[in-house]
Amino acid sequence: MDSQKRLIVAGLWIAVAVVMATTLDLGVPSSVSGAARLFVVVLALFLASVYLLDLWNVVSDPFRQE
Secondary structure, three states, X not given: OOHHHHHHHHHHHHHHHHHXXXXXXXXXXXXXXXXXXXXXXXXXXXXXXXXXXXXXXXXXXXXXXX
């Protein structure tokens, strides 16, 4: 996957995190749904960082065998 496509996908994951973050209340989540929303925000930011940084070439070349 080239860098332009990775930037687009990372931007989409960041947008997902922003939309989900707007549904969170301030403070520590006190319900299961609040904790699930927080988990989705953290997961979306993690996936965005994987696409942006691609430290282990997971996105660029996932099936290369050496």
